[in-house]
Amino acid sequence: MCGIFGYAGAARDAREAVLEGLQRLEYRGYDSWGIAVVSNGSISVDKHIGLVGYDAGSLPRSHIGIGHTRWATHGKVTDVNAHPHYSSDRSFALAHNGIVENAPALKSSLQKDGFKFISETDTEVIVRLIERRMRKAKTLSEAVRLSFKDLEGRNTIIVLAKSGEIIAARNGSPLVLGLGTSSEIYLSSDVFSCAPHVKSILVLDNGEMVAVRERAITLSSIATGKKIKQVYEKNLLKDVVVSKGAYDHYMLKEIYEAPFVIRQVIKESDATYLALARAIKRARRVYTIGSGTAGAAAAQMAFYLRLYGHIDAKELIGAEAFEYKSLISKGDVLIAPSQSGETADVLEVLELVHARRATIASFVNMPGSMMTRLSDHKFMANAGPEICVMSTKIFVSQIAWGYLVAKAVEGKLAEGKRNLKKLATETEKLLADDKFIAKVRGHASRLAHKEHLYLLGKGQNLQIIREGMVKIIEGSYVHAHAIPAGDLKHYAITLMAPGVSVITAVSNDEVRASVLNAIHEVRARGASVFGIAPQTDENFDEFLAVPDTKETSAILNIIPLQLLAYYMAVELDHNVDKPRNIAKSVTVK
Ligand code: GLU
Numbered sequence: 001m002c003g004i005f006g007y008a009g010a011a012r013d014a015r016e017a018v019l020e021g022l023q024r025l026e027y028r029g030y031d032s033w034g035i036a037v038v039s040n041g042s043i044s045v046d047k048h049i050g051l052v053g054y055d056a057g058s059l060p061r062s063h064i065g066i067g068h069t070r071w072a073t074h075g076k077v078t079d080v081n082a083h084p085h086y087s088s089d090r091s092f093a094l095a096h097n098g099i100v101e102n103a104p105a106l107k108s109s110l111q112k113d114g115f116k117f118i119s120e121t122d123t124e125v126i127v128r129l130i131e132r133r134m135r136k137a138k139t140l141s142e143a144v145r146l147s148f149k150d151l152e153g154r155n156t157i158i159v160l161a162k163s164g165e166i167i168a169a170r171n172g173s174p175l176v177l178g179l180g181t182s183s184e185i186y187l188s189s190d191v192f193s194c195a196p197h198v199k200s201i202l203v204l205d206n207g208e209m210v211a212v213r214e215r216a217i218t219l220s221s222i223a224t225g226k227k228i229k230q231v232y233e234k235n236l237l238k239d240v241v242v243s244k245g246a247y248d249h250y251m252l253k254e255i256y257e258a259p260f261v262i263r264q265v266i267k268e269s270d271a272t273y274l275a276l277a278r279a280i281k282r283a284r285r286v287y288t289i290g291s292g293t294a295g296a297a298a299a300q301m302a303f304y305l306r307l308y309g310h311i312d313a314k315e316l317i318g319a320e321a322f323e324y325k326s327l328i329s330k331g332d333v334l335i336a337p338s339q340s341g342e343t344a345d346v347l348e349v350l351e352l353v354h355a356r357r358a359t360i361a362s363f364v365n366m367p368g369s370m371m372t373r374l375s376d377h378k379f380m381a382n383a384g385p386e387i388c389v390m391s392t393k394i395f396v397s398q399i400a401w402g403y404l405v406a407k408a409v410e411g412k413l414a415e416g417k418r419n420l421k422k423l424a425t426e427t428e429k430l431l432a433d434d435k436f437i438a439k440v441r442g443h444a445s446r447l448a449h450k451e452h453l454y455l456l457g458k459g460q461n462l463q464i465i466r467e468g469m470v471k472i473i474e475g476s477y478v479h480a481h482a483i484p485a486g487d488l489k490h491y492a493i494t495l496m497a498p499g500v501s502v503i504t505a506v507s508n509d510e511v512r513a514s515v516l517n518a519i520h521e522v523r524a525r526g527a528s529v530f531g532i533a534p535q536t537d538e539n540f541d542e543f544l545a546v547p548d549t550k551e552t553s554a555i556l557n558i559i560p561l562q563l564l565a566y567y568m569a570v571e572l573d574h575n576v577d578k579p580r581n582i583a584k585s586v587t588v589k
Pocket residue numbers: 002003069070071072073074075081096097098099100121122123588
C-alpha cells in the first residue's frame with residue numbers, strides 16, 4: 001500500500017530514477033501518484049490519478065527528486081489530493097504514507113492561525129504544520145522534526161526542499177535508505193524498489209529521521225534531535241529479477257513458483273526450526289496472527305500446531321486482536337507470517353507484546369522489515385518478490401512453513417521435510433499437466449458468470465477453502481462464501497437450491513466422510529458440486545483429480561483454487577495483478 005521514494009545523485013536523471021522506483025512500488029497497490037524534482041533552485045511537481053507513467057517534458061531534468069504512490073484514505077482520488085504537496089511558498093514539497101489521526105484538531109488550530117488548505121488530505125496538515133514551525137525553527141530539518149512530533153498515528157513522510165535537501169521521518173510505514181553503486185542515495189518504502197542500484201541499506205526504525213544534503217547523510221532521533229549511529233546492511237535483493245517471463249500475468253507466474261517456495265522453506269536449517277519448537281513447547285500460550293491471506297495462513301499454522309504439535313495454539317486476526325493485547329505477555333509465543341513484515345494492524349500487536357516481553361517469531365518475505373526486527377525467531381521466506389497484489393506463492397510458503405514448525409514441535413522435523421519435498425514434486429507435476437490446467441480453466445470460465453459461489457471444507461481444508469474464497473472475491477469480484485462443512489446444516493443449507501454452485505476440497509483424512517455427508521445434503525437440495533480431491537465421489541457433479549499428498553494435501557489443494565480464481569479473473573477481463581480497491585501491503589490501519 002502506498003509508497004514513498006526519493007533519489008539524490010549525479011548518476012541518474014531523478015525523473016527516471018523516481019519513476020522507476022514508483023513502478024517497482026506499484027505492486028503495493030495505489031490509486032494515484034506524483035513526482036517532485038528540484039531544478040535551478042525551484043521545485044516542480046507532476047501528479048496524476050491512475051497508473052504510473054511518464055508524461056515526458058512536464059518536469060525538468062534534475063538530480064534530486066521524490067515520488068509517491070497514494071492509496072487514498074482522506075479525500076477522494078484526485079490530482080489535487082495526490083502527493084507531493086507544495087508548501088505555500090513552494091520552498092518544499094511533501095509526500096506522506098499513513099493517517100494523521102489527530103488531523104481534525106491540528107487543522108482547526110492551523111486554520112485559526114490563518115493557514116489555508118487546498119486539498120482534502122490529512123497530509124496537507126503536516127505541510128502547514130512545518131510552515132508554522134518554520135517561523136521559529138532554525139532549519140527545515142528542525143521544523144520537520146518538531147512538526148512530526150505533533151502527529152498521532154502511524155506516519156512516514158518525505159520532504160524535498162528547494163535547496164536540494166531531502167528529509168524523511170518514520171513512525172509507521174517502512175522507510176529504508178539505500179547507498180547506490182555510484183554514491184547516489186535512495187530513500188524508499190522498501191528495498192525492493194531500488195534494489196538493482198543499491199549496494200547497502202540502512203533500515204530506519206520508528207522514531208528516526210534522516211536528512212540527505214549534498215551526499216551527507218544524517219540519521220537522528222525524532223524525539224531528541226540527537227544523531228544516531230548508522231548501521232548499514234548488505235542489500236540481499238540486488239540480483240532479484242522482476243519479470244513476468246513467458247506468463248501473461250504475475251499471478252500465474254507466482255502460482256507456478258509454488259514448488260520453488262516450498263523448497264525454500266525446506267532449506268532453512270534444522271537448528272532454526274528446533275529453536276522455535278523448543279520455545280513453543282515451553283510457552284504458556286501460543287498465538288498465531290495475520291491479516292487477510294496471512295490471517296488464513298496464521299489459522300492454518302495454528303491448526304497444524306494443534307494437530308501435529310499437540311499445542312493449544314490460538315489464531316488471531318490482526319485487526320481483531322484488541323482484547324488479546326492485555327492478555328499476551330512474557331512466557332507466551334506469538335507467531336506472525338507476513339509478506340511485507342509491515343502490516344500495520346499486526347505490527348501494532350507485535351510492538352505491544354514485544355514491550356510486554358512475549359516471544360515473537362515471524363516469517364517474512366521482505367528483508368529489513370519491522371516485524372523481523374521485533375522478532376526473537378526470524379525466518380525469511382526467500383520466495384522472491386510477489387508482485388501480484390493477490391498473494392498466492394507466499395500463502396503456500398507460509399502454510400508449508402507452519403506445517404514444518406508443527407512437525408518440529410512433534411519431534412518429526414525430518415519427516416516433515418521429506419513430506420514437503422514430495423509435495424514440491426507433486427505440485428510441479430500437477431502444474432506441468434496441460435490437461436489439468438485446461439480443466440481448471442474450463443471450470444473457471446463457467447463459474448466466473450455465477451452471481452454467488454459457495455465453498456465447503458473441514459479440518460485441514462477449512463482455511464484452504466476460506467483462502468480460495470478470498471482469492472475468488474479479490475480477483476473476480478464474484479460473491480463467494482466459505483462454509484465449514486459441519487456447520488452447513490445449522491444455517492447455510494437454506495441457500496442450497498437448483499442452480500447453486502458449491503466448490504469443495506476433500507482429502508483422504510478422518511473428516512472425509514463428514515464432508516461427503518454435507519455434500520450429499522447440498523445435492524439433495526439440487527445444488528451442484530465441484531470437487532477437488534484425490535478420487536471422485538458419486539456426489540461430485542464435476543471433479544478435479546489431485547494427487548494424494550497425505551499430511552500436506554491441504555497445501556496442495558490451494559493450488560487449483562488459486563488457479564481457478566486466476567482464470568475466473570482472466571475470463572472476466574479484470575486487471576488480474578491489480579484488482580480494484582485493494583492494496584498488497586496494508587501499512588495503515
Ligand atoms: N492519508 C494520506 C492521504 O489520504 C496518505 C495516504 C497514503 O498513505 O498513501 O492522502
